[in-house]
Amino acid sequence: MESKSEAARPDLYLIASEDTVYEQDVLRDPHSIKPWLSYIEFKQQEGTMFEQAFVMERACKQLPRSYKLWKMYLEFRIKHLRGRNPSIHRAEYLKVNALFERAVILLNKMPRIWEMYLSFLLQQPMVTQTRRTFDRALRALPITQHNRIWKLYKAFAYSASGDTAVKIWTRYMQVHPENAEDFIEILVQMGHYTEAVNRYMEILDNPRFQSKNGKGDFQIWSDMVDLIVSKARDVEAGAQTAIDVDKIIRSGIEKFADQRGKLWAGLATYWITRGNFEKARDVFEEGITTVMTVRDFTMIFDSYVEFEESIIGNLMEAASERLEKGKIDENADFDLDLRMLRFEQLMDRRPFLVNDVLLRQNPNNVIEWSKRVALWGDNKQEIVQTYTNAIAAINPKKAHGKFHELWVNYAKFYEQGGDLDTARVIFDKAVKVPFKTVSELADTWCEWAEMELRNENFDRAVEIMAKATQSPKRSTVDYFDETLSPQQRIHKSWKLWSFYVDLVESVSTLEETRKVYERIFELRIATPQTIVNYANLLEEHKYFEESFKIYERGLDLFSYPVAFELWNLYLTKAVDRKIGIERLRDLFEQAVDGCPPKFAKVLYLMYGDLEEERGLARHAMRIYERATRAVSDEDRFEMFNFYITKSASNFGLTSTRPIYERAIAALPDNEAKEMCLKFAEMERRLGEIDRARAIYGHASQFCDPRVNAGFWQKWEAFEVQHGNEDTFKEMLRIKRSVQAKFNTDVNFIASQAIARSKQLAEEGVHEGEEDEKERVDAMAALERQARAPLGFVPASTGPEGGNRPKPVDGDQPTQASAVAANPDAIDLDEDMD
Structure with a gap:
């Protein structure tokens, strides 16, 4: 390729005759880029590389600030060197570098020219020149274009490595501190661990730093610690200032x-x-x-x-x-x-x-302190020290677990060692501790007394409990008042008094025991169990009247349902003692007076049983009659049955008629139906057929034939056995009218529909299966009609009359035809007449 001077000289051997037209266009309009582009395009198609370079060089000199011409010329020269070793062809690379220098002087605000130049330099082993060119580009271009340069500059820093890379990234971090994590990664890869740690500390000290990788403070901190730990020797050795x-x-x-x-x-x-x-x-x-x-x-x-x-x-x-x-x-x-x-x-x-x-x-965890005691095994000195530390550390009001057990176990430790005096000192301190609940304090007192009992110090145990239960003559303290300390409320603890009374009963006289019980009543803390225990105690010592008085005092204190249990015991014992009948009657009257219905049944049965045994049967019947009104709805049917049974056994079956009548009037429909069946059966046994039929007729109003088929079957069997054709037809008429009544009762229809849907859902019957079931029911009805009782003559007309062949004059209907006829047809014919 030619030098710059040769390319600039219009040598004739580089201008062919075909170029004349383009040369004239260029001379005609020297300041226009269009003729030069046409000229270059022509040379790209017809000319050699030297000719192309010659034309581009002239164009760039003619129009030195044309970005398009320079870009075309530079790309052409770079393409010519693509794939060639920069060391072997160093001279050619230097020529292109010089050409880029000319371009950036003229086009120093064009980022694309700088990018091309820098990318070209990155292919050459010239670190210093490349770094300085990057710096010139950053100084020449506006800051908005710097990202394009930094993209190449960071790649150069990574390839250059060493201090150069660190300095480049340090400069980059001044502009883009948000990329600190990338910088740290580069530092770690290059072995600059101390600098990486310092960078970690900088971003951790910066509250405004936000990780672009989504890391939190702890994750960044953890990464720094991992680096320090894994590279401890390198970090220490590379630190200029101590870390x-x-x-x-x-x-x-x-x-x-x-x-x-x-x-x-x-x-x-x-x-x-x-x-x-x-x-x-x-x-x-x-x-x-x-x-x-x-x-x-x-x-x-x-x-x-x-x-x-x-x-x-x-x-x-x-x-x-x-x-x-x-x-x-x-x-x-x-x-x-x-x-x-x-x-x-x-x-x-x-x-x-x-x-x-x-x-x-949680230093207030009693359970863990107990475990610690167990860990020491037989080390007595450490066990004592642990108990001492626990008692000093635990706040009684915040204790997690049963704090009193720690005190008790502490005292038992000395008891097992034979040191009762120390154990008593510990218990004496324990009962002064402000526990969370009165129950804990009561347990502590009881444990103290039990320790004395185990060591056969019975008198001392009684003294301890007497001290625990000390109270003013008239106490107005509320046991549930949390504002008072447990020590102020302990005298109203039932647990404490229960233990005390059991202790006194076992080791002292009856009089002392009675005094304790009386004190319980004075403090108004007696429970039903207290009443029963006190009464049983007096009964054991043959003070029967006194025990009865205790029951009466208990009944004054407690209402139902507790009073029911007391009455039950009281009345049972009074009856067993066989006291005067008048007195017993008075007691029973008191018991049933105001008794809730659900508890009345037992008391009335006991009352009636008493009258039967020791009084008059007439009185017992009156009591049972009262019971049928006093008991709950659930017990009323059973009570009527019991009343009827007793009346029949004492005064005969005829005496039960008014009872049956009142029961039928008082009971709900479902139970009234059952009572009617029993009443009718009794009248049938007495031979009162008309009365029984009337009872069946009365009960029919409760019984839908579709639901209570059993009732109608019993009535039908009754009529077959004791009736005639007229009564049977009357039964069928009633049955049809009752069914019509239920069919027109909207509420009944709705309730039956709901009940039927539930039944079908439970049985899993589908729609097709339901139709089949109805067909089967229809066939069964026809079979029942075919089995009509003998002796009844069906009508010849009615719904089925026209479909049946008429007998010839003089013929009589056969028995089979009479049997096969529908009994309902008789009733329909009668209605038509």
Whole structure:
């Protein structure tokens, strides 16, 4: 290719005769780009490379600020060198570089020219010139165009590597600080670990920094710690100013409370990487004794164990090598034994360390303090110290668990050791503790008394309970008043008084026991169980009247439903004692007076049974009659049955008629139907057929033939056995009228439709299956009609009359035809007449 001077000279050998037209166009309009473009296009098709370069060179000189001509010329020259080694063809590359220099002087605001020049320089081994050209481009172009240059500049920095890359990225970071993570990645790849750590600290100290990769503060912090730990020696060696790694990681431990385990383990690993094993061991110890969660503790402890195992493993390998060589090193063997002992001690400490973690989480956790006591086994000194620490640390109002059990177990520890005096001192302190609930304080007093009982100090146990239950003569304290301390409310604790009264009953006299019971009544804390126990106590000592008075006092205190149980016991015992009948009647009258219906049944049955045994049957019947009005709806049918049975057994079947009548009037339809059937059956047995038929007729109004088919079957059987043709027809007429009534009752139809849909859903009957079922029902109806009772003569007319052949004059209907006829047809014929 020609030099610049040769290309600029219009040598005749580069201008052919065919170029004359284009030369004239260029001379005619020298300041227009169009003739030059036409000329260049022609040369691209017909001319050689030298001719093309010659024309482009002349065009660029003629129009030096034409971006289009320069771009075309530069691309042409770059294409000519594509694929050629820049070292072998260095001279040619320098010519193109010079051409680019001419272009950027004239077109220094054109970013595309700079990009082409820089991309071309990146192909050549000229680091300094390339870097300076990048700087010139950044200075020449406006800042809005810098991103196009930085894209190439960063690629150049990555290829140049070393300090050059760091300086380029440092400059880039001044403009684009949001790309700090990319810079850190480059620094790590190039081995500039100290600079990477410093950059990490800069972005962590910048509250406005937002990771373009979506990383949070902890993730960035974690990446920095991982780098520090893995490259600990390089970071320390490359730091011009000391980097306090220990302080950095500890600040992270304070900031990220939920990641303390990982950060403690990282700090220890840093010192291990540095080779400072004792410092690492101190960090591990500090970590497992300060973390607040079991997860963090497990993470640190596992790292600690792994660290100790690796050291012991290395020492054992060294000892094995010495043994093979026949060398003996007592110091090394002693060091190995010491480390083995330390490792065993660490593993033995693990349950205590876990317990420490849980207690640091909640020092008021009574359960964990109890576990800690159990961990010490037979170490009495540590057990006592643990109890002391627990009592000092736990806030009674915030205790998690039963705090009183800790005090009790503390006292039992001394009791088992035979030191009752110390145990009593502990209990004396325990009963003064402001527990969360009165129940805990009551349990403490009871445990104290039980300790004395176990050691056969019965009088002392009674004294303790007497002291626990001390109270003013008239106490106005509310047991549930949380504003008062448990000590102020303890005298109204039923649990405490129950234990006290049982204790006094077992070791003292009846009079003392009665005094305790009376005191319970005075404090108004008696329960139904108190009433029963007190009454049973007096009954055991043959004070029957006194026990009855206790029941009466209890009935004054409690209303239903508690009063029902007391009445039940009281009346049972009174009847068994066979006291006067008048007095018993008075008691029963009191019991049933105001008794809720659901409890009345039992009391009335007891009352009636009493009258039957000791009174008059007439009185018993009156009581049963009252019971049928007093009991609940669920019990009324059963009560009427019982009343009827008793009346029949005492006064005969005829006496039950008014009872049946009242029952039928009082009971709901479904139960009234059942009562009517029983009433009719009784009248049938008495031979009162008309009365029974009338009862069936009355009950029919409750019984839809589609639902209560059983009732109509019984009536039909009754008429077949005891009726005649007229009564049977009357039954059929009633049946049809009842069915018509239910068919026109809107509410009934709706309820039956709902009931039928539910039944079909339960049986899984589909629409087609339902039709089949109706057909089967129709066939069964025809069969029932065919089985009509003998002796009935069907009418010859009616719905079926026209379809049946008429008998010849003088002929009589056969028995078979009479049987096959529909009994309903008789009734229809009668209606037509």
